[in-house]
Amino acid sequence: METLAEVLKRLGGRATFAELTQLTSKRKVAAAVSAGDIQRLARGLYGLPGNESADQLVAIAYDGVVSHLSAAATWDLPLLSRPKKPHITVPKKRRPRPGLPAVLHWAPTSAEDRTRRLTSILRTVTDCARILPFGEALAVADAGLRLGLTRRELIAATTVMRGSGSINGRAVGTAATAASESFLESMLRALLIQDGIEGFEPQVTVTRGWFRARVDLGHRQAQVALEAEGYEYHGTSSAFAADCRRYDELVAAGWLVLRFTYQQIVFEPAWVVDVVREALSRPTGHSARIAGAHLLGERAERVGW
Known part of the structure; x- marks a missing residue:
């Protein structure tokens, strides 16, 4: 039996x-x-x-699916903070009923999502783009592209978005790229986009003779490099020496390197943007030499050389 x-x-x-x-x-x-x-x-x-996971058990209790931030956490997409309560999407006509603590969303779901009690990566990215601030949503979308989503899929999905959060969603779809390598880098790039600062590209390669290095965000014309520094630290003297050499080589190659920490990017965004704008306003490379020669000429005229 x-x-x-x-x-x-x-x-x-x-x-x-x-x-x-x-x-x-x-x-x-x-x-x-x-x-x-x-x-x-x-x-x-x-x-x-x-x-089932704890979130899936809550989804089953509501006969819904794990979605939004909870789905992002399940797919290992980066979040500024994990949700305190599971996000669950239930059918549109479902009436609220008592149950375990949850953030409920009412929307249609696919048969595949209902079978696994979890929204797809594409649906998760677009859901997050509706409710998260631009920078956090962009970080989720960038990571989704790294996991295998295509820009065509993402742009198609965000283009047809309507209703609450659709403007943010379309902006995220347009700006997202798989080239971004970390949550913090995406957040830093989002600050530039929101402030209208153009010219920076993710993962720009700088070469100087035998030296070759990639910077998180690089402005090729202005030769300004931005680095998003997480909590990682140098565990050995050799690692610290290698990092110093890298930045010395970048400077010697004519690049101005700005390093921003997690705290600065997340909690001091206005200061970060001001520093970047100030760096872009300074002449570098060929422009600096022209400006220097012009200044020397003015001084020569004043003293009668």
């Missing part, structure tokens, strides 16, 4: 109380729950233990 765990496995891992009691008794269902052989997922719904 099949055990209740075997019955649930045969039924796809989930079954209603009515389905189980047709094959056994209420007492045996209660005993299986008590023994930990099966678990109560929601009122009248049972499943195998360990099959």
Whole structure:
């Protein structure tokens, strides 16, 4: 005779109380729950233990799917902070009902999303683009592209967005790139985009003889490099020396290097933008030599050389 765990496995891992009691008794269902052989997922719904994540259990309780920030965390997309309560999307006409703590969203979902109780990467990115600030949404979208989404897919999905958050969503779709390599780099690039600062490209390669290095964001014409510095630190003297050499070579190649920390990018965005604008206003390379020669000529005229 099949055990209740075997019955649930045969039924796809989930079954209603009515389905189980047709094959056994209420007492045996209660005993299986008590023994930990099966678990109560929601009122009248049972499943195998360990099959679902905590967020998926909440989604099952609401008969919805894990979405938005919770889906981003599940897909390992970067977030400034993880959500305190799971985000769950339920059908549009579903009435609110008592349940576990959750942030509920009402929207249609695909059959594939409902089967796995989780929105796809594309749907997750577009959902986040609706509700997150531009910088955080851009970081999620950049990471989504690195995971295999195409720009064509993302732009197509954001172009047809309507309603709340659609303007932000379309801006994110246009600006997103797989070239960005970190959450902080995406956040820094977002500050420049929002302030109308143009010319910076992600992961620009700088060469000087044998030397070759990539900078997080580089302005080729102005020769200004921006680096987004996370919490990482140099664990050895050789690593510290290599970093010093890298920045010395960049400066020797004529580049002005600005390094911004997590705290500055997240909590002092106006200062970061001001510093970048000031750096761009300073003459560099050929322009600097012309400006220097012009200044020397003015001084020569004043002293009668």
